[in-house]
Amino acid sequence: MNTKLSDLRTPSLLLDLDIMEGNLHRMASHFRHGKVRLRPHFKNHQVLALAAKQVEAGAIGITCARIEHAEALVSHGIERVLIANEIAGERMVREFIELSRRSPVIVAVDNAKTIADMARRAGDRAKNINVVVDVDLRLKRCGVAPGAAALSLAQFVLEKGLNFRGLMGYPGSFRMVPGPEKEETVRSVLGPLVDTRKLLEGCGIPVEIVTCGGTGDYSISRTLEGVTEIQAGSYLLMDSEWAKSGTGFQPSLSVLVTVINKTGAERLVANVGVKGLSCEKGFPEVRGNPGLRVRDVNAEHTLIDILDPALAPEIRETLELWVRYLDPTVQLHDRMYGIRNGAVETEFKIER
Numbered sequence: 001m002n003t004k005l006s007d008l009r010t011p012s013l014l015l016d017l018d019i020m021e022g023n024l025h026r027m028a029s030h031f032r033h034g035k036v037r038l039r040p041h042f043k044n045h046q047v048l049a050l051a052a053k054q055v056e057a058g059a060i061g062i063t064c065a066r067i068e069h070a071e072a073l074v075s076h077g078i079e080r081v082l083i084a085n086e087i088a089g090e091r092m093v094r095e096f097i098e099l100s101r102r103s104p105v106i107v108a109v110d111n112a113k114t115i116a117d118m119a120r121r122a123g124d125r126a127k128n129i130n131v132v133v134d135v136d137l138r139l140k141r142c143g144v145a146p147g148a149a150a151l152s153l154a155q156f157v158l159e160k161g162l163n164f165r166g167l168m169g170y171p172g173s174f175r176m177v178p179g180p181e182k183e184e185t186v187r188s189v190l191g192p193l194v195d196t197r198k199l200l201e202g203c204g205i206p207v208e209i210v211t212c213g214g215t216g217d218y219s220i221s222r223t224l225e226g227v228t229e230i231q232a233g234s235y236l237l238m239d240s241e242w243a244k245s246g247t248g249f250q251p252s253l254s255v256l257v258t259v260i261n262k263t264g265a266e267r268l269v270a271n272v273g274v275k276g277l278s279c280e281k282g283f284p285e286v287r288g289n290p291g292l293r294v295r296d297v298n299a300e301h302t303l304i305d306i307l308d309p310a311l312a313p314e315i316r317e318t319l320e321l322w323v324r325y326l327d328p329t330v331q332l333h334d335r336m337y338g339i340r341n342g343a344v345e346t347e348f349k350i351e352r
């Protein structure tokens with residue numbers, strides 16, 4: 001690519017390739033040996049080329065949350081896609097059954113209605129429809145209760161002739177749990193998932209997959225007997241909020257902005273707001289400039305206090321703001337630019 005950083009329109013989403021690759025290989029190295037595998041979540045970056053890199057680095061497939069992302073991944077040649085989320089209603093069920101003709105995609109289920117709809121729609125192809133039963137691990141989002149409820153749903157899946165592949169449990173993020181307590185907490189939250197596996201197997205139901213885990217707990221979840229794969233996602237790009245949690249993965253994503261106003265030694269204004277940078281987790285920090293502090297972010301403006309006038313850029317100059325909340329910020333952009341040695345090396349399309 002010939003584009004220089006200074007040729008980019010601002011605001012633009014920048015991906016530091018060296019940092020991203022460091023994160024990629026660091027996570028991959030934990031899954032190179034042993035039985036537990038990595039099937040990383042797509043929703044954090046939504047870039048097909050990055051998903052392909054994750055597979056190249058050893059991931060067994062890719063996890064995602066939406067059918068349209070599963071379709072895009074399959075069309076991109078990614079095999080073993082898991083939709084770690086529920087589908088419901090005629091349209092989603094139809095789309096999933098159609099996609100299953102092209103690839104053995106797996107979807108999470110937690111209710112009899114959707115299972116019955118899938119079986120009816122699939123007809124004599126039901127045995128090609130792959131599902132994992134989603135088990136609620138205290139998150140109180142989707143999923144059935146562990147134990148008897150999960151067993152009876154697995155039995156219903158089998159009764160309806162679908163292909164029961166195993167169990168899934170997403171316990172939420174453990175990033176705020178302090179270090180020493182994390183191990184015990186993760187083990188106690190995930191315990192019912194692996195116990196459910198034993199229960200099913202005790203009833204003669206083979207459980208091929210037990211998928212769980214995220215960036216905050218993968219190092220513990222992958223050591224639990226009975227877990228077969230981890231669906232961590234944030235680790236690849238990280239964001240500046242996540243990076244504080246001490247997982248060792250580094251933030252790689254920033255937004256390039258232009259200084260459009262400077263008021264003496266008091267403040268700057270940059271040309272991005274919440275339409276280009278999610279502030280749900282707080283205001284962004286300025287990358288590599290301790291002399292500036294973001295005071296407020298409006299729809300299209302970021303207001304920055306000057307703490308050290310010697311470090312304050314002038315109107316026309318650019319700055320990088322760290323992305324503090326990865327997923328929603330990515331969703332606001334069509335592309336991200338891969339940067340190395342201060343130049344644009346590549347451009348990634350973001351799936352919407």
Ligand SMILES: Cc1ncc(COP(=O)(O)O)c(C=O)c1O
Nearest residue numbers: 041084170214215231232233234
């Ligand atoms: C179902 C599911 N699996 C995996 C993940 C990935 O977790 P993390 O981003 O912490 O790696 C998420 C994130 O919210 C999720 O909702």
